[in-house]
Amino acid sequence: MTRMTFARAINAGLRKSLENDPKVILMGEDIGALGGVFRITDGLQKDFGTHRVVDTPLAESAILGTAVGLAYRGYRPVVEIQFDGFIYPAFDQIVSQVAKLHYRTQGAVRMPITIRVPFGGGIGSPEHHSESPEAYFTHTSGLRVVSVSNPQDAYTVIQQAISCDDPVLYFEPKRRYHDKGEVDEGVDPAAALPMGQARVLTQGTDVTLVAYGPLVKTALDAAAAAADEGISLEVIDLRSLAPVDYDTVVASVRRTGRLVVTHEAGQSGGLGAEVAASITERCFNHLEAAPVRITGFDIPYPYSKLEMHHLPGLDRILDGVDRALGRPNSLSGLEG
Amino acid sequence: MTRMTFARAINAGLRKSLENDPKVILMGEDIGALGGVFRITDGLQKDFGTHRVVDTPLAESAILGTAVGLAYRGYRPVVEIQFDGFIYPAFDQIVSQVAKLHYRTQGAVRMPITIRVPFGGGIGSPEHHSESPEAYFTHTSGLRVVSVSNPQDAYTVIQQAISCDDPVLYFEPKRRYHDKGEVDEGVDPAAALPMGQARVLTQGTDVTLVAYGPLVKTALDAAAAAADEGISLEVIDLRSLAPVDYDTVVASVRRTGRLVVTHEAGQSGGLGAEVAASITERCFNHLEAAPVRITGFDIPYPYSKLEMHHLPGLDRILDGVDRALGRPNSLSGLEG
Amino acid sequence: MSTDETGQGAAAAPEMAETSPAVAHRLIQLITPAGERVSHPEFDFWVKDVSDEQLCSLFEDMTVIRRIDVEATALQRQGELALWPPLLGQEAAQIGSGRSLRQDDFVFSSYRENGVAYCRGVDLTDLVRVWRGNASSGWNPYAINMATPQIIIGAQTLHATGYAMGIQYDGADAVSVAYFGDGATSEGDVNEAMVFAASFQVPVVFFCTNNHWAISEPVRLQSHIQLADRAAGFGIPSLRVDGNDVLAVMAVTRLALDRARRGGGPTFIEAVSYRMGPHTTADDPTRYRDANELEDWAAKDPISRVAALLERKGLLTADFQQHVRDQADAVAHRMRKGCTTMPDPEPMDVFRHVYSTPNSWLDRQQEHYARYLASFGEPAGAATQEGAR
């Protein structure tokens, strides 16, 4: 066990994948000598060379498009998108090629491409540096989408993503990069909890609280605060956003009868809508209240002096918990 | 009143807008001499000239990006995307520029851009020609999204979209282009039902059936078939997909207690999830059953010999109605 | 801080020698439209091994793919195919280049390169699978080292470039070839592909067929200078070839392939040709183009000029012509048969191959749909025509 930052854990996982499989190639802007703007690839080009860790010209569509060609040739490209807001120029290649080629070719061509995306806000950055675009990808068939919340999972899941034969978007909660945790580098990714499965972080009886990525920490804080008030929250870290491991969530909601789901992305059409709709379908007779979504607003990501209003915090989540429990809350007395 | 096709009605609406406002400019691939691959702009370049109806080079990002520049200069560009699957190269300009510039500039710069997208399947085309990408845009704050289902609305709403100061995606159900209907060309778009509002097409008491675009016709057929079995469906044509006119849907579901929502797009993270989640939030105590989604599968659009399996048809919708009503249906006896 | 308003007396401005427009390329030609073999100081070299026999075989291939085109168009008219994108007029560009490739080279093409697929050895039935609506890929790309033809304009140029990066990493001497049209040159992807190819000096050939039209848009809307000039600005050498001259196309392609194999990096080829037919069977070119243009180009037909050359050489015997006709008919027949006897897919195929790993979302939908089909009282596999109910 080693104590390391979230960022370092990804770095260690990438290193392991580079070591274990000569077909793994890292590609992206500034990932070489600089080690990426977040230093996630620090030292890797030095150790593996410029053919394994490739600084690319500044063109996101080309990064993904050439990754497709490399996958055609049997490689496993691991692409870094510098910030969430810079993934859109590559959207066509991701949606029309990466996601669809396996289906298109009746399984003949595999696209084992991992797309690393530092995402989410809370770091005081200007526009385009704090977005949460995950719902665009969870709605795109052919892709798998994951997001992890702690260094150990970061380390393990990046390796699972890279060895997965399907394309995976790996969303990294950038405001947690400097959080530290224990990481067992001896973990065998194949034996660990599969990346498609959610994890129950705290067992609880009153409300199921579903979170992923950066808000898992917030959710755990909320659970601690709620416990002080005698409310028992079951916090679930989704980990896999597409597909969502509904079995785990369903089992929880059947016990608690109440669901709160939280994310930074805007509410309308966000992943919370999908979770709420699917859980309602599967647990209708167990639900004591409508699932509650505590999310970012339906706005472009705001300038940083306002971002803490947009981002769900502890108190907004607890207000949602109160709503789920039918306790007094900010919307008490409002109809529809 | 004139009887005309859906396609012709859009053409007439575009012509009206070109006549009424010299700042309106049509742009797109093959929209000039050819009149577009669907002939929606037939005759317009001949009558308004090459500066009002602009054949552009083959580059979607540029089409949207130059539309942004034209909007900066005070124009109202109306962009044609040739087929749904070709909108993705423009995704960055739509999401990061068109949708956000008004917010970014604190309201100083308006983006009255209309993006026309023939969408949906059922026409026997190869890949990329039958997609339903609306959920990517309904989840994008700063955009408005509409889809219409009949020639009169097509005629009126295209004009409302063009005169709207916000950017609007106007999704045209291409498999209905040849459907005919009565169109009153004298309608004043400003006095007609606003484009943000849904329309109740058939009043019913048992189940609220929500559809939009191409499936409105299917929904009406389903309502007729259900009526034969003594089941009364209230069919709502959403018309506006972002924002959804929830007031209209809520009023209906409060009466019926049951909701079925249908679309061609894949289920997970589709607009149906958003509608189901929001209606559950607002109508929880009125709901007799979980909202039911009858949608396309979570697959890339399949080749045409299989598309009728993917597309929700009359019988799949009725099966969903049975589920909402707790009547025997294909999933009877299944748990969760 | 001030703003310049002088508005320089522009009439008096000196000529601007600094801004040199790109130098026009000479069109490389080895066979004139009249079928005369003209010698070329540089490019004769690249086809010096082409024997009379090979010339005959090139003629045969071009004739066969034209016949395929005719047959496929007929199949479309008869309702057996939903759509077909004819290559009429572009036979030399496709056969000349396609025949120059090695088996371990890899092709990334658009929807129109059926002639190239023929050179790669495609199964004839596979040629029409997509257009009948029976598949999204006609063939397994690895079976003939040719990717599924691309519909998203220009996207495949990046795939070709990435594939070439892989060749380079492997230390192999194969070449990746991207085929695309004149219209495609406007797409960001094609330009980004040139950036990457030049930057990494990878073994890729950009083969641009300038058939003068992108559906209804003439090439001058995409560029008012020659397309071959585009590449120089990326540091990529380019060649402009008479795309209706099968020998010249072969020569430039071989040169480009050879350079790539020897580590010389990418080459851009503009093959100047003409789309003699509609964009697809769904298109009506009379709405946007002049019949005269078609006539002009008919005079430069790629097949007639080889026929004329063979004639001059005394090779166009009645026997040979009959052989070619028979061959074309046989191919057309096989394709038609393959097309019309193709089995329909099974309903549940709709769920296959989305993922190569299990997926709980989709598995559930599949299970539900199977139950749904079964609720009509038929086993799922037998319900082919029932899904739409």
Next chain:
Amino acid sequence: MSTDETGQGAAAAPEMAETSPAVAHRLIQLITPAGERVSHPEFDFWVKDVSDEQLCSLFEDMTVIRRIDVEATALQRQGELALWPPLLGQEAAQIGSGRSLRQDDFVFSSYRENGVAYCRGVDLTDLVRVWRGNASSGWNPYAINMATPQIIIGAQTLHATGYAMGIQYDGADAVSVAYFGDGATSEGDVNEAMVFAASFQVPVVFFCTNNHWAISEPVRLQSHIQLADRAAGFGIPSLRVDGNDVLAVMAVTRLALDRARRGGGPTFIEAVSYRMGPHTTADDPTRYRDANELEDWAAKDPISRVAALLERKGLLTADFQQHVRDQADAVAHRMRKGCTTMPDPEPMDVFRHVYSTPNSWLDRQQEHYARYLASFGEPAGAATQEGAR
């Protein structure tokens, strides 16, 4: 149908004269690094009206914006700004071009063109608004005819092109100017912008500041030939200018503007300069670049060479120098004051201006959030620091 395996004896292949790489541009220079005014047959014409007084004023502007840069960097270090993208070393490129524009021209720039904004008459407080986190746009674009600086690399080149289409439709003689970096030239958008600009021959100037770096990536990764060469392939004339020479930059910009005004279409300018500082205050260039490189470029500093020229002309008096220093200090002071006294936004501002028409989704969220804030017992407007609770 067969596959070519001959593998031509490539060693014997003749040289390929057809593939001409683009011709290297001569670097246009009017003031040497040593401050000598050198005459130029074509470009002297474009600056013949620049008086000693104007030269002094150019020097002043460059000095002021360098001072702005220093002040903003200090503000960042002191925690008053979150980030700052310095333009150190690029003063001549920005002032020389910015001062050439007419008021009714319109600028679309990246985040780095603060010197251009200064020429446009930006309010000093507005320069730092975005970097303090108080706004996503520092200013109202129509107030100074300069768009909100673009963060998405290259996207603004399309906006500039579209704006120029509008100028053309209006029959006006204004010009739209796109500023972007060397890294941006790899983005599809920039290349598509050139396609559209050339196709429609609209009045746009593409002003590319080649500062040799895109964060940690050297310009040779984007292109191994000169960036000015890129434009020729689109049929756009280009100029390569010493970007550290304010007069030369002015000359080429004026020429390009004049051509555009007279209907001559787009021009591409590569201003060769150097990013003397970090990419932004968050960057650490020692990780990826050699200190020697910096030294080389320090010798070509854009301000010192104008100072040397003024010295030669006897214009660099102590009085003048003091005046410039005072002016720079005053500007820096005003900017600092504007920065530190800027009022914080109100919480509910987060919902403003998303739409210009009412929106039921957002209105509801706004109403709910107001209730939420009120539930803490404070009126919504007073809860600025409370949102994160």
